[in-house]
Amino acid sequence: xxxxxxxxxxxxxxxxxxxxxxxxxxxxxxxxxxxxxxxxxxxxxxxxxxxxxxxxxxxxxxxxxxxxxxxxxxxxxxxxxxxxxxxxxxxxxxxxxxxxxxxxxxxxxxxxxxxxxxxxxxxxxxxxxxxxxxxxxxxxxxxxxxxxxxxxxxxxxxxxxxxxxxxxxxxxxxxxxxxxxxxxxxxxxxxxxxxxxxxxxxxxxxxxxxxxxxxxxxxxxxxxxxxxxxxxxxxxxxxxxxxxxxxxxxxxxxxxxxxxxxxxxxxxxxxxxxxxxxxxxxxxxxxxxxxxxxxxxxxxxxxxxxxxxxxxxxxxxxxxxxxxxxxxxxxxxxxxxxxxxxxxxxxxxxxxxxxxxxxxxxxxxxxxxxxxxxxxxxxxxxxxxxxxxxxxxxxxxxxxxxxxxxxxxxxxxxxxxxxxxxxxxxxxxxxxxxxxxxxxxxxxxxxxxxxxxxxxxxxxxxxxxxxxxxxxxxxxxxxxxxxxxxxxxxxx
Amino acid sequence: xxxxxxxxxxxxxxxxxxxxxxxxxxxxxxxxxxxxxxxxxxxxxxxxxxxxxxxxxxxxxxxxxxxxxxxxxxxxxxxxxxxxxxxxxxxxxxxxxxxxxxxxxxxxxxxxxxxxxxxxxxxxxxxxxxxxxxxxxxxxxxxxxxxxxxxxxxxxxxxxxxxxxxxxxxxxxxxxxxxxxxxxxxxxxxxxxxxxxxxxxxxxxxxxxxxxxxxxxxxxxxxxxxxxxxxxxxxxxxxxxxxxxxxxxxxxxxxxxxxxxxxxxxxxxxxxxxxxxxxxxxxxxxxxxxxxxxxxxxxxxxxxxxxxxxxxxxxxxxxxxxxxxxxxxxxxxxxxxxxxxxxxxxxxxxxxxxxxxxxxxxxxxxxxxxxxxxxxxxxxxxxxxxxxxxxxxxxxxxxxxxxxxxxxxxxxxxxxxxxxxxxxxxxxxxxxxxxxxxxxxxxxxxxxxxxxxxxxxxxxxxxxxxxxxxxxxxxxxxxxxxxxxxxxxxxx
Numbered sequence: 011x012x013x014x015x016x017x018x019x020x021x022x023x024x025x026x027x028x029x030x031x032x033x034x035x036x037x038x039x040x041x042x043x044x045x046x047x048x049x050x051x052x053x054x055x056x057x058x059x060x061x062x063x064x065x066x067x068x069x070x071x072x073x074x075x076x077x078x079x080x081x082x083x084x085x086x087x088x089x090x091x092x093x094x095x096x097x098x099x100x101x102x103x104x105x106x107x108x109x110x111x112x113x114x115x116x117x118x119x120x121x122x123x124x125x126x127x128x129x130x131x132x133x134x135x136x137x138x139x140x141x142x143x144x145x146x147x148x149x150x151x152x153x154x155x156x157x158x159x160x161x162x163x164x165x166x167x168x169x170x171x172x173x174x175x176x177x178x179x180x181x182x183x184x185x186x187x188x189x190x191x192x193x194x195x196x197x198x199x200x201x202x203x204x205x206x207x208x209x210x211x212x213x214x215x216x217x218x219x220x221x222x223x224x225x226x227x228x229x230x231x232x233x234x235x236x237x238x239x240x241x242x243x244x245x246x247x248x249x250x251x252x253x254x255x256x257x258x259x260x261x262x263x264x265x266x267x268x269x270x271x272x273x274x275x276x277x278x279x280x281x282x283x284x285x286x287x288x289x290x291x292x293x294x295x296x297x298x299x300x301x302x303x304x305x306x307x308x309x310x311x312x313x314x315x316x317x318x319x320x321x322x323x324x325x326x327x328x329x330x331x332x333x334x335x336x337x338x339x340x341x342x343x344x345x346x347x348x349x350x351x352x353x354x355x356x357x358x359x360x361x362x363x364x365x366x367x368x369x370x371x372x373x374x375x376x377x378x379x380x381x382x383x384x385x386x387x388x389x390x391x392x393x394x395x396x397x398x399x400x401x402x403x404x405x406x407x408x409x410x411x412x413x414x415x416x417x418x419x420x421x422x423x424x425x426x427x428x429x430x431x432x433x434x435x436x437x438x439x440x441x442x443x444x445x446x447x448x449x450x451x452x453x454x455x456x457x458x459x460x461x462x463x464x465x466x467x468x469x470x471x472x473x474x475x476x477x478x479x480x481x482x483x484x485x486x487x488x489x490x491x492x493x494x495x496x497x498x499x500x501x502x
Numbered sequence: 503x504x505x506x507x508x509x510x511x512x513x514x515x516x517x518x519x520x521x522x523x524x525x526x527x528x529x530x531x532x533x534x535x536x537x538x539x540x541x542x543x544x545x546x547x548x549x550x551x552x553x554x555x556x557x558x559x560x561x562x563x564x565x566x567x568x569x570x571x572x573x574x575x576x577x578x579x580x581x582x583x584x585x586x587x588x589x590x591x592x593x594x595x596x597x598x599x600x601x602x603x604x605x606x607x608x609x610x611x612x613x614x615x616x617x618x619x620x621x622x623x624x625x626x627x628x629x630x631x632x633x634x635x636x637x638x639x640x641x642x643x644x645x646x647x648x649x650x651x652x653x654x655x656x657x658x659x660x661x662x663x664x665x666x667x668x669x670x671x672x673x674x675x676x677x678x679x680x681x682x683x684x685x686x687x688x689x690x691x692x693x694x695x696x697x698x699x700x701x702x703x704x705x706x707x708x709x710x711x712x713x714x715x716x717x718x719x720x721x722x723x724x725x726x727x728x729x730x731x732x733x734x735x736x737x738x739x740x741x742x743x744x745x746x747x748x749x750x751x752x753x754x755x756x757x758x759x760x761x762x763x764x765x766x767x768x769x770x771x772x773x774x775x776x777x778x779x780x781x782x783x784x785x786x787x788x789x790x791x792x793x794x795x796x797x798x799x800x801x802x803x804x805x806x807x808x809x810x811x812x813x814x815x816x817x818x819x820x821x822x823x824x825x826x827x828x829x830x831x832x833x834x835x836x837x838x839x840x841x842x843x844x845x846x847x848x849x850x851x852x853x854x855x856x857x858x859x860x861x862x863x864x865x866x867x868x869x870x871x872x873x874x875x876x877x878x879x880x881x882x883x884x885x886x887x888x889x890x891x892x893x894x895x896x897x898x899x900x901x902x903x904x905x906x907x908x909x910x911x912x913x914x915x916x917x918x919x920x921x922x923x924x925x926x927x928x929x930x931x932x933x934x935x936x937x938x939x940x941x942x943x944x945x946x947x948x949x950x951x952x953x954x955x956x957x958x959x960x961x962x963x964x965x966x967x968x969x970x971x972x973x974x975x976x977x978x979x980x981x982x983x984x985x986x987x988x989x990x991x992x993x994x
Contacts, residue, residue, distance in 0.1 A: 020559040022601035022847040025586050028553030030599055036549040052904045054882030054911025056929070057528040061520030061632050062554070062588075062618060067512035086578045089622075094517050096554075107522055109514035116928035118915045126554060130581075140553050151914040155893065159914065295897035355514040390546030401647065405787035412544045419546025422643040422651070423610045436608035437548070 027133025028140050034438075038373045038383035043124050043144060045170040050122040050146050053163045058121040060103040062128075066093035068106045070354060082130035096128040100145040101364065105351035108149050112356065118151040124369070145345075147364030149352070154285045157319040157347060157363045158292030164323060164343065164365040165302040171372060172381040173325075178342065181257075181306035182321045184286050185346075187269060188307075190279020191253055195246035204314070205240030210254055211310040218251055225250055257306040262290045265305040285318060311344050320346035321365065329378040342375045343367030389437030390417035391495055394430050394444050403445050407455070407491060411443075414492045416499055418443075434460060440499045443491065455491050457484045459498050519625025520632050526930075530865045530875035535616050535636060537662040542614040542638050545655045550613040552595040554620075558585035560598045562846060574622035588620040592637040593856065597843035600641050604848065610643040616861070639856030641844070646777045649811045649839060649855045650784030656815060656835065656857040657794040663864060664873040665817075670834065673749075673798035674813045676778050677838075679761060680799075682771020683745055687738035696806070697732030702746055703802040710743055717742055749798040754782045757797040777810060803836050812838035813857065821870040834867045835859025881929030882909035883987055886922050886936050895937050899947070899983060903935075906984045908991055910935075926952060932991045935983065947983050949976045951990050 024030060031039070047057070066085055085095035097103050100123045108119055124144035133139055146163060148156045161180050168178050188210070192203055209224035216224070223229035225247035228239035242250065249272065256268040266287055273279040286305060293303055303321075311320040325339040345365035352360040376383060391411055393404045404420040411418035421430045434442045444456035459482035466482070486494050516522060523531070539549070558577055577587035589595050592615045600611055616636035625631055638655060640648045653672050660670050680702070684695055701716035708716070715721035717739035720731035734742065741764065748760040758779055765771040778797060785795055795813075803812040817831040837857035844852040868875060883903055885896045896912040903910035913922045926934045936948040951974035958974070978986050 019847060019849065020557070020562070022560060022598050023557065024553055024598070024602070025555045025557055025580065025584070026582075028555055030553070031551040033548035033550070036551055040549075051882075052907070052909045054884070054909055054929070056525035056881065057532075058525070059523040059528055061516055061522070062620070063517045063520055063632075065512070065515065065517055068514060070512070084578060086576060088517065090518075092517075106514050106516070110516070116925050117917075120911070128554070140555075148914065151916075153914050153916070155912070156914045159912075292893065292897070295894045297901060355511060357511065389548065390543075392546070401784065402787045405784070409789060415544070417544045417546055419612070420647070420651075422640065422645050422648045424643075424645070425609075433608050437546070 025139075027131075027138050029138060033389075034384035034387045035370075035373070037387040038376070039142065039369050041383050042171045042369055042372055042376075043142075045172070046144055046167040047122065047124070049167045049170045050163060053120075053146075053159065055120045055122040055146050055163075058104070058107065058123050059125065060097070060100075060107055060123070062096050062126075063094040064097055064103055064106060066095045068355070069095050069097065069102050084128050084130045098129050099127050100125065100143050100366070101147070101348075101351065104145070104147055104149070105354065108360070108362075109352045109355035112352070112358075112360070115150075117149075118156065119149045120147070121149075122146040142369040143366055144369055145364055145366040147362055149362040150360055151363075152361040154288035154319070155292040157285075157321075158289045158296060158298070160345065160363055160365045161289070161293065161303050161321055162296040162298045164321070164345075164367075165298055168323060168342070168372075172376050172383060173379055174381070176301055177327055177379045178323055178325050178375070179301065180303040180321050180323045181309045182286070182289065182303060182319060183305070183307055183309040183311070184282040184319050185316050186278045186282030186285065186318055187273050188250070188253065190273050190276040190282055191249055192246070193276040193278055194273075195242070195249060197242065197246065202240055202242075206242065206250060207310050209240055210250065210308065213254055213308050218255070221254075222247055222251060254308040257304065257308060259304070261300050262293070262303070262305050265307075266290060269305070269307065282318070289319060311346060315348055316346035317349045318347035319363065320344070323365075323367070325375045325378060327379055339375060339378050342372055387438070388417075388499070389434075389439045390419045391441045391443060391499070392430065392434040392437065392439045393418065393420045394427060394434075394442055395421045396427070396446055400445065400447075400450060403450055407443055407445060410492050411495060414496060416492070416495060431458070434458075441495050443495070449485075449488075453488050454485055455488050457486065457491070457494050457498070458482055459484065461498055517631075519623070519630055521630060525881075526876035526879045527862075527865070529879040530868070531634065531861050533875050534663045534861055534864055534868075535634075537664070538636055538659040539614065539616070541659045541662045542655060545612075545638075545651065547612045547614040547638050547655075550596070550599065550615050551617065552589070552592075552599055552615070554588050554618075555586040556589055556595055556598055558587045560847070561587050561589065561594050562597075576620050576622045590621050591619050592617065592635050592858070593639070593840075593843065596637070596639055596641070597846065600852070600854075601844045601847035604844070604850075604852070609641075610648065611641045612639070613641075614638040634861040635858055636861055637856055637858040639854055641854040642852055643855075644853040646780035646811070647784040649777075649813075650781045650788060650790070652837065652855055652857045653781070653785065653795055653813055654788040654790045656813070656837075656859075657790055660815060660834070660864075664868050664875060665871055666873070668793055669819055669871045670815055670817050670867070671793065672795040672813050672815045673801045674778070674781065674795060674811060675797070675799055675801040675803070676774040676811050677808050678770045678774030678777070678810055679765050680742070680745065682765050682768040682774055683741055684738070685768040685770055686765075687734070687741060689734065689738065694732055694734075698734065698742060699802050701732055702742065702800060705746055705800050710747070713746075714739055714743060746800040749796065749800060751796070753792050754785070754795070754797050757799075758782060761797070761799065774810070781811060803838060807840055808838035809841045810839035811855065812836070815857075815859070817867045817870060819871055831867060831870050834864055879930070880909075880991070881926075881931045882911045883933045883935060883991070884922065884926040884929065884931045885910065885912045886919060886934055887913045888919070888938055892937065892939075892942060895942055899935055899937060902984050903987060906988060908984070908987060923950070926950075933987050935987070941977075941980070945980050946977055947980050949978065949983070949986050949990070950974055951976065953990055 083095040225242045230236045322344040331337045347363040408418040442458040462482040575587040717734045814836040820828045823829045839855040900910040934950040954974040
């Protein structure tokens with residue numbers, strides 16, 4: 011270091027809340043996106059990619075979970091003084107795009123999209139300011155079949171991504187049901203209705219008794235802190251609780267019957283019931299089983315955003331936390347029907363419905379379900395380089411492996427054999443290829459099976475027997491190189 | 503519209519310089535990235551994805567074309583007052599990442615990356631502020647084989663992306679050659695050397711006579727404007743011109759021989775010659791033909807960035823502009839060796855070499871070469887919806903088509919037959935499926951071949967004969983639906 015340069019050297023670090031993703035995690039995410047995209051395209055949804063920026067006035071404030079207080083965007087002023095902001099989800103850009111091109115779009119407009127979104131929040135463990143979402147939406151169809159199709163597609167997408175059949179379920183509700191019930195009970199104040207939704211949303215954590223208090227006057231928690239309730243009378247509170255208990259794992263037809271008994275009477279409630287019934291018919295037509303999708307009136311899913319059907323995909327597997335305690339994994343995605351996005355721009359109410367999931371969240375769910383896509387990722391076969399004079403031999407070996415579809419490279423650093431083996435290990439290589447002077451003279455090749463080597467190191471294989479046989483080191487004729495390596499890479 | 507909402511409605515428009523990409527263009531870009539990624543992974547390069555933002559001090563100013571005056575980034579201040587900026591290329595984040603993790607990375611570190619980059623420039627026709635780049639770099643190897651491998655990989659990647667073999671060539675030069683020649687001629691002033699590079703860079707446009715003037719005192723253009731020259735004496739200028747003329751389509755070995763005659767003498771020139779000779783040997787070992795890669799001393803490729811080998815991929819096809827005049831398509835990507843990126847952070851000089859291309863530029867090159875990936879994209883098969891009572895029939899048909907891997911959907915809007923056919927046409931559907939009451943009763947299905955319909959509309963097929971046969975409308979037994987549609991989608 012010289013005195014002149016030292017003081018000006020920046021520190022190499024990524025901004026807070028932004029992460030670098032290496033090959034293994036990327037491979038898992040790409041596999042998910044490729045599989046899900048294929049499903050969405052088979053359902054007739056077209057890909058759309060909008061830019062990272064939107065004008066701030068066009069972006070608006072449409073986050074599903076408006077409850078989070080410090081919600082923010084990354085915004086800056088363009089040189090013509092207009093404010094632009096990075097998109098915080100994929101729905102707001104869809105709304106802008108649909109409004110901008112509505113006249114010429116095929117209608118209903120069905121698109122899927124994936125890509126990074128940015129939220130200017132306080133970063134923390136597992137809480138990033140940039141993450142990848144994947145959305146599918148139908149814009150311009152009010153038909154319940156459009157909701158059912160989104161649900162069918164989401165269910166098929168989760169399986170295609172690698173979730174074992176039966177390990178996740180999509181829970182469906184309709185915002186109109188509770189609204190109808192409250193209308194019948196004489197509750198019309200929007201803030202009171204919001205309080206009811208907030209109370210129901212705590213059912214998982216507080217149970218019916220806790221929620222009953224929050225539906226009524228309020229609840230004091232263990233610390234003594236008091237949360238003001240929604241102020242329903244006892245009859246209305248019991249009706250709400252009966253409503254939220256109407257799911258409980260029954261088949262969709264039975265839940266519909268129970269709901270009809272609880273809800274009926276108001277126009278909005280009847281509309282909600284009719285929509286759910288039509289969704290059920292369409293789900294049957296689409297081949298969505300009772301295992302894949304259930305009606306669950308306890309689902310809230312966002313507070314002020316959805317206007318009709320809402321759905322939430324949940325991983326059913328019980329997983330364990332760091333201390334080994336069983337925990338529910340919970341939601342891996344969700345969506346529903348919303349009608350106000352395009353109207354913001356055009357004044358024209360255009361019905362829309364969609365489903366969204368976070369890609370790294372789904373990757374975590376896959377890991378929890380025993381499918382660690384990242385762990386299945388391997389590095390390239392490494393051809394060890396001993397001598398400059400023999401580079402032609404090394405490159406020829408690598409080329410043969412590549413031509414057979416196997417990732418392979420010649421080591422191009424300047425270190426010796428030991429460092430090269432360490433390099434191959436760090437790259438998670440399945441094999442190292444050794445073409446020393448002896449091998450070249452004899453027309454053979456030595457192949458180190460690093461998969462077996464790792465198993466031995468991890469104590470996975472019984473190694474007493476293997477050791478005597480010099481496990482993982484194979485000398486074979488040079489013309490058997492590709493076949494031998496292929497056997498290691500693809501499993502014996 | 504009401505008076506309250508009308509004044510607050512934002513205009514639906516995307517920010518200047520940002521574009522929405524629809525299915526066709528996206529399909530083309532994804533096909534390119536998938537094909538090129540597969541090649542890069544087969545060469546042992548691992549995927550890396552860094553965040554959109556870097557701290558401004560870490561980002562630095564490392565654009566290859568530092569000549570552009572209004573170069574800018576999108577920057578904003580984080581809540582801890584540190585300035586962050588969106589990456590303007592993929593090399594600066596690589597430098598930051600490599601410096602940050604150098605101790606633990608496998609070395610040489612070989613990564614490829616693709617993703618959006620952002621430049622805060624004045625947008626214009628064909629000039630965007632967000633575009634997708636795809637890079638591959640080897641960090642930590644000074645060996646010419648590393649350059650050769652990048653070149654081999656780039657050549658294979660272009661073919662994998664769809665460029666017909668022989669339609670593109672990679673031209674290779676080494677910055678040290680001209681430096682050596684100038685050293686021998688007694689030119690050591692950096693500004694003068696930069697002037698020489700600028701002059702050589704204009705060879706295509708001005709020819710040798712124009713460049714001779716720019717190498718000497720200067721040149722007056724047609725408008726009378728005077729450009730000051732690099733100030734070389736006549737002998738030095740002729741040596742530079744002889745150097746730039748040493749390529750001219752000869753095979754790599756011959757160009758090397760010619761260059762040895764012109765360059766020899768200086769340490770830097772000799773080093774450049776030795777590197778090119780080693781690159782040539784490695785290219786042969788890697789199976790890169792003379793058609794795919796040539797030595798071309800006239801290549802400049804950026805001015806202050808590269809330190810050794812430089813390469814540029816060029817489309818050889820002559821294309822025509824809007825007025826039908828023949829034009830050279832020009833560069834579709836490039837790269838070279840650079841040694842200063844990591845040193846900015848750590849003080850440690852780490853040699854690196856890489857290749858980069860813009861994805862939409864390559865898509866344009868593919869179109870120019872007759873491979874319009876976007877035009878090959880099709881929409882889904884549309885099942886026409888006549889009656890709510892028959893939805894089960896429609897969904898069953900769509901499900902069968904999907905199960906056979908064909909994209910299909912039931913129309914879920916609220917319009918009649920005519921609008922549905924128009925919808926299918928806008929979606930670029932290959933076929934529409936008609937299951938009216940008559941078909942259902944008879945156990946048949948009517949299929950409209952929209953591919954043929956479009957050919958007829960475009961006058962591509964001879965239609966006198968076809969018309970009599972009611973072309974494009976097929977009535978077949980219901981159980982032949984999938985086979986009949988598959989024949990249309992996949993070509994008869």
